[in-house]
Amino acid sequence: MSERIEKVREVVVPGERLSDEGARAGEGCYRDDSAVFSSFLGVVERDEQRGVRVRPLRGKYMPKVDDFVVGKVIEVGLTDWTVDINSPYVGRLDSRDAGIEVDPITVDLRRYFDVGDYIGAKVISFDRVTPPSLTVRERGLGKIRGGIPISIIPSRVPRVIGKKGSMISMLDKMLKTKLVVGQNGYIIIQGGTPEDVSFTISILRKIEEEAYTYGLTDRIKELLIKRYGDQDG
Amino acid sequence: MEIKMAKLSQEELLTDEGIRTDGRKIDEARPFEVEVGVLTQADGSALVRQGKNLILAGVMGPYEAERHSQFLDRSSLRVRYHMQPYSTNERKSPTYSRREIELSRAIREALEPAIILTELPRTQIDVFVEVLQADGGTRCASVNAASVALADAGIPMRDLVTAVAIGKVRDTLVVDINDLEDENGQADFPIAMMPNKGKITLLQMNGLLTQEEIKRSVEMAKRVINSLYTVQVNALKKKYAPLAASNEG
Numbered sequence: 001m002s003e004r005i006e007k008v009r010e011v012v013v014p015g016e017r018l019s020d021e022g023a024r025a026g027e028g029c030y031r032d033d034s035a036v037f038s039s040f041l042g043v044v045e046r047d048e049q050r051g052v053r054v055r056p057l058r059g060k061y062m063p064k065v066d067d068f069v070v071g072k073v074i075e076v077g078l079t080d081w082t083v084d085i086n087s088p089y090v091g092r093l094d095s096r097d098a099g100i101e102v103d104p105i106t107v108d109l110r111r112y113f114d115v116g117d118y119i120g121a122k123v124i125s126f127d128r129v130t131p132p133s134l135t136v137r138e139r140g141l142g143k144i145r146g147g148i149p150i151s152i153i154p155s156r157v158p159r160v161i162g163k164k165g166s167m168i169s170m171l172d173k174m175l176k177t178k179l180v181v182g183q184n185g186y187i188i189i190q191g192g193t194p195e196d197v198s199f200t201i202s203i204l205r206k207i208e209e210e211a212y213t214y215g216l217t218d219r220i221k222e223l224l225i226k227r228y229g230d231q232d233g
Numbered sequence: 234m235e236i237k238m239a240k241l242s243q244e245e246l247l248t249d250e251g252i253r254t255d256g257r258k259i260d261e262a263r264p265f266e267v268e269v270g271v272l273t274q275a276d277g278s279a280l281v282r283q284g285k286n287l288i289l290a291g292v293m294g295p296y297e298a299e300r301h302s303q304f305l306d307r308s309s310l311r312v313r314y315h316m317q318p319y320s321t322n323e324r325k326s327p328t329y330s331r332r333e334i335e336l337s338r339a340i341r342e343a344l345e346p347a348i349i350l351t352e353l354p355r356t357q358i359d360v361f362v363e364v365l366q367a368d369g370g371t372r373c374a375s376v377n378a379a380s381v382a383l384a385d386a387g388i389p390m391r392d393l394v395t396a397v398a399i400g401k402v403r404d405t406l407v408v409d410i411n412d413l414e415d416e417n418g419q420a421d422f423p424i425a426m427m428p429n430k431g432k433i434t435l436l437q438m439n440g441l442l443t444q445e446e447i448k449r450s451v452e453m454a455k456r457v458i459n460s461l462y463t464v465q466v467n468a469l470k471k472k473y474a475p476l477a478a479s480n481e482g
Contacts, residue, residue: 011473013466014347014384015392015429030349030391037429039349039389041469057473058277059387060295088295088356128354129305155387212473 009043009212012054018044024051042155043212057212061087061154061184063132067123070144070182071134073113078104081113083121086151086184089132093121097135118144118188120180144180147190148197152204154185156211160204167207167217174224175200199227241417243403253402254413255284262397262409262457267377267468269385277386279468281378284411285368290378291361292386298357308353312341314375316364336372337362343376343396343425343435349389358388369412370398376425376435381465385472393465394434395458396425399450401442406450408457422447424454428462431455 012018018029018036025031028040029052038044040056047053063069063085071091075082079102083091095102098112113119119134120141126132136142152160160181161168171179177192177200189200203220210216241254251259263284272278277292295308302309314337318327340362348358360383362375373396380394400410401420415421420440426433433451442450 011470013393013469014390015427016466017429028389032391032430037391039352039391040387041384042387056387058385060276088297088353090297 009214011042011057011212012038012044013041014039018052018054019046026051026053028054028056055158056155058153059155061085063087063089063091063123063126064183065123065126067183068141068181069121069123069134069184070149070180070186070188071119071121071184072149072186073115073117073119076109076113076115078102078109081109083119083134085132085134085182086154086186087132089126089128091121091123091134092131093119093134093136097124097133097137099137113143118147118149118186120144120182144188144190147178147180147188148201150187150189150201150204152185152187152208153211154183156208157181157183157185159211159216160187160207162217167220170217170221170224171203174221174228175203176228241413243417243419246402246414246417247405247407251405253407253411255411259405259407260453260456262460263411265377265461265464267381267465269381269468269472275382275386277382277384277388279378279381279385281374281381283368283370283374283377284409285366286364286371286374287366288371288374288378289363289365290375290382291363292358292379292382292388293361294358294386295353295356295388298355302357303355306354307350308348308356308358310341310345310348310350310358310360312337312344312360312362312379314340314362314364314372316367316371320364320367336375339372339435339437340375340379343372344379344383344394346432346434347380347390347392347394347427348383349391352389358383358386367412369410369415370423372396372435373398373423373425377461377465381469384469392427392429393462394425395428395462395465396423396435397454397457397461398423399454401440401446406446406453408453420446422450422454424451424458426455426458428458 016038025036038054042054042056069085071083071085074084079095081093085091121134124135176196178190180188266282268280271280275291281288360379376396399422400418402418422438425435
């Protein structure tokens, strides 16, 4: 077994000094006495323009406006749904954001989304004081029919997607299953035989586990080729 | 053999040669080990050995707080410090004692300044500290375990928190006191700090110290805390290093 893991990203702990004056404190950092410190156990990303940021290695999902999330309906109200989005804050989907004119007396919202249904939704507002509001009134949003849900650490979702979507487009092309990837760490695996599904899960778990190493896309590609053959040539 | 008897004299606690009951020198801390992520169901966890102390910290959260206990502008931190009945040489009643309530609060107040609670309004963070084996200075070892467990849980923090107890035996200041020195010594002076910030987050005292001794104690604590802090940091980083190690080794 030749493990080709060239480099591990720089891991920092909370309170670790990241840079002196000048650098901008991005996400996951804070400024104190003109120096920048990490506020998470995470990996550092240094960028000339955007400054320094730290991506947490673990932790819950913090909703961000415009994020695509996969949620599970946990409660149906008279005019809204309560949605678990793998976060300390439960999402709220108002019936208007589902494109439904509701008269609570005549319309039962269960007809649209019932408890236990998975939905693909977008975060439209979040101020931490009121629950994050979701919408499904856009193309590609709404109920997710069928599939097997799994959950990965939310901060590692960017790795499943990859730089400019490089990982996810490769997975889409080469896997025999379809993936619906929410920024919140919920992923729905659709289609494929049971073997395809369990292979997909093993690939996703590997990406999750090795999210902080370099050359991951290449290693995943190797595994995909080994399993399904080279579809390019 | 465990020494369990009447009070030890000051001479027994520190020999003329400056050797303590467990063979340490006055400025020598106990062996300190940290293991991160020992629990899989908790959001964060750490197991700490500080001398014969064996302490497990588990963190749950952040999760949405109950209405009655939520703050609109910050997260609320709860700490529960508990000693197992078998953790001491005399059975400790498993029920929650006054002392445990007090220590829970002391530990919470030592951790609170380090956590960026305002990042997580309306939420709740729970820290559970189980003392599996106690050997003096459990509150400090608990702080050391809890702060690593909080970092492991991915909770935003300004810094880790590291703690050590300075004591006085035979009119001499000694670092990282054990149970015997705690019970028979002249002072117990636990200190917790945010090592990168140089800020003290916990300072308690039981016994008597002069002003001069307090100043010196804080300096001694700083030195020990810095070396304990390195162990905490390495433990956290080690968890994510196995891949790197397999490459280098």
